[in-house]
Amino acid sequence: MGEVLVLVDHVDGVVRKTTTELLTIARRLGAPSAVFFGSGVEAATATLAAFGAAKVYVVDAPELADYLVAPKAEALVAVAQLASPSAILVTSSAEGKEIAARAAVRLGSGLITDAVDVDADGVTTQSAFAASYVVTARVTSGTPVITVKPNSAAPEQSPAAATIENVTVSFSAAATSAKITDVAPRAKSGRPELTEAAIVVSGGRGVGGAEGFGVVEALADALGAAVGASRAATDAGWYPHAFQVGQTGKTVSPQLYIANGISGAIQHRAGMQTSKTIVAVNKDSDAPIFELADFGVVGDLFAVVPQLTDEVTKRKG
Amino acid sequence: MKIVVLVKHVPDAASDRSFAADHTTDRAAVDGRLSELDEYAVEQALQVVDKAGEGEITYLTMGPEAAGEALRKALSMGGDAGVHVLDDALHGSDALATSLVLAKAIERQAADLVICGMASTDGTMSVVPAMLAERLGLPGLTLASSLSVEGSTVMIRRDGDDASTTVTASLPALVSVTDQTGEARYPSFKGIMAAKKKPVETLTLADLGIEPTQVGLSAAWSAVDSVTKRPARQAGTVVTDAGDGGVKLADFLATNKFI
Ligand SMILES: Cc1cc2nc3c(=O)[nH]c(=O)nc-3n(C[C@H](O)[C@H](O)[C@H](O)COP(=O)(O)OP(=O)(O)OC[C@H]3O[C@@H](n4cnc5c(N)ncnc54)[C@H](O)[C@@H]3O)c2cc1C
Ligand SMILES: Nc1ncnc2c1ncn2[C@@H]1O[C@H](COP(=O)(O)O)[C@@H](O)[C@H]1O
Numbered sequence: 001m002g003e004v005l006v007l008v009d010h011v012d013g014v015v016r017k018t019t020t021e022l023l024t025i026a027r028r029l030g031a032p033s034a035v036f037f038g039s040g041v042e043a044a045t046a047t048l049a050a051f052g053a054a055k056v057y058v059v060d061a062p063e064l065a066d067y068l069v070a071p072k073a074e075a076l077v078a079v080a081q082l083a084s085p086s087a088i089l090v091t092s093s094a095e096g097k098e099i100a101a102r103a104a105v106r107l108g109s110g111l112i113t114d115a116v117d118v119d120a121d122g123v124t125t126q127s128a129f130a131a132s133y134v135v136t137a138r139v140t141s142g143t144p145v146i147t148v149k150p151n152s153a154a155p156e157q158s159p160a161a162a163t164i165e166n167v168t169v170s171f172s173a174a175a176t177s178a179k180i181t182d183v184a185p186r187a188k189s190g191r192p193e194l195t196e197a198a199i200v201v202s203g204g205r206g207v208g209g210a211e212g213f214g215v216v217e218a219l220a221d222a223l224g225a226a227v228g229a230s231r232a233a234t235d236a237g238w239y240p241h242a243f244q245v246g247q248t249g250k251t252v253s254p255q256l257y258i259a260n261g262i263s264g265a266i267q268h269r270a271g272m273q274t275s276k277t278i279v280a281v282n283k284d285s286d287a288p289i290f291e292l293a294d295f296g297v298v299g300d301l302f303a304v305v306p307q308l309t310d311e312v313t314k315r316k317g
Numbered sequence: 318m319k320i321v322v323l324v325k326h327v328p329d330a331a332s333d334r335s336f337a338a339d340h341t342t343d344r345a346a347v348d349g350r351l352s353e354l355d356e357y358a359v360e361q362a363l364q365v366v367d368k369a370g371e372g373e374i375t376y377l378t379m380g381p382e383a384a385g386e387a388l389r390k391a392l393s394m395g396g397d398a399g400v401h402v403l404d405d406a407l408h409g410s411d412a413l414a415t416s417l418v419l420a421k422a423i424e425r426q427a428a429d430l431v432i433c434g435m436a437s438t439d440g441t442m443s444v445v446p447a448m449l450a451e452r453l454g455l456p457g458l459t460l461a462s463s464l465s466v467e468g469s470t471v472m473i474r475r476d477g478d479d480a481s482t483t484v485t486a487s488l489p490a491l492v493s494v495t496d497q498t499g500e501a502r503y504p505s506f507k508g509i510m511a512a513k514k515k516p517v518e519t520l521t522l523a524d525l526g527i528e529p530t531q532v533g534l535s536a537a538w539s540a541v542d543s544v545t546k547r548p549a550r551q552a553g554t555v556v557t558d559a560g561d562g563g564v565k566l567a568d569f570l571a572t573n574k575f576i
Binding site: 309 | 354438456459482486540554557565570571573
């Protein structure tokens, strides 16, 4: 069985859950090795070992943080040339897809993005046309480069050595031409990551304003959920764009999605249609969101949602 | 300044999109349009030229005959000329082949700035801009939520999950813009009439020096095995709030073990 490279998604060495999912998927295809960029690998090794990484290739260079995306693609290509893997898995984030795209060009490899499943033969499952189709596909040429969405597998442990192998990369002039000149970190909400959360509570135009999101956040906190928003709400500046669900925001696929004051436009549905259970609160009984809701309440969200929050708090005791 | 804007003609997302028998996107079954997400790229190009007080905008598309409509639509918003890569051998091209063809077409233009949309609304891969930057060796300033050009420097803001980042590069460069950059203008009647007279050049693969065997469905680096329409979600129970809507919802959540 060949080596399968998994690009690690981490914050200062804290490995994101999606990476443990990718390592789990990689074991179906071969023997996983992790590819770690930046500093903090010491903090990551235990997790990478627990989920089956036999090796951890580390590239730590200032270019990775000083320039946009391209150096990461070059570093991944350098590791791939060293390891000759049978497949490369990357998280389907905005950055992950760009790294994968550039690496595929460099390696002359086929690319599949946004897979929600990958089987032992490398056959991928994807959603198409705002999740109205399910597509299965496979890479037919070169080393398959596949980006996989969060929540695509239940992480399973399988201990391995996680032997560190440092890799030195010399970056091209082209890769060091889009310079990061300022970074303004975002305040953390303390809530679960939107794309990883088991429950997402969203608000739309019906929430009426930034203050209105208070009722949405209160319900989210009672349920231990992440908060999402429609584009109408993010465009109006009521909630940060990073929380937008839909075609030009995040795709979520939680166990439970609660849409409050959201009409259910096709571009919004594209980002939440594959949720296991969908609940909607909307004062318009004709709102299209009710066509996909497992349970809907026609009513004013400012009455229904706080009542629900109280009930949840009470019943959770 | 010379700007090339990449515009794609896509099946309208509001209609019932489907796949053709060969598993490629059916581009004939429903009405097509200029991808809404590329309208933001057109708008940003027009604004860059407005601000600089000079500049020439060329729109570039690859696609079947009808893709010419995307060029006309963009030209009706403003700008100067169109380039249409049209060749039957292109049918079924994947992102790698598309980026190969578009890169060759861009190379003929000696552009200072290439502007793309953030993603096509049909394929939604959001990879062509990164592939083009890679192939052309240009700085890639992707997913801009705002864009400005000062002299020979381009600067964008990129809003990620953890941070808002400013990225700067020297021209020539490639930028992709998100729907956060601001609404695109509507074509005026004058603009629509003017667009009819603007030049559109049609190029074949031979013009670009690309072999037909390098592109299209048979040369694709990946293959679609099956396409299945997802069964429509069944509408569930809908109750009207009579003062106890929140309680009923809590009952539903409890029954389904969410609380
Ligand atoms: C290219 C493109 C990309 C897009 N990408 C996205 C995307 O990623 N995500 C996205 O969400 N949208 C996206 N959109 C926009 C999308 O088309 C819709 O405009 C948007 O989703 C509407 O948001 P909304 O449902 O909050 O607002 P509306 O459609 O205005 O719906 C508001 C709803 O709230 C209800 N309501 C009002 N007051 C109350 C109350 N007090 N109590 C209960 N209900 C109430 C109303 O009945 C109504 O149904 C995109 C559009 C385009 C063209
Ligand atoms: N066939 C095409 N013709 C012109 N531009 C394209 C084409 N395909 C992709 N693009 C450009 O690349 C961007 C991203 O497309 P994609 O990677 O397919 O999601 C689009 O918004 C367009 O600007």
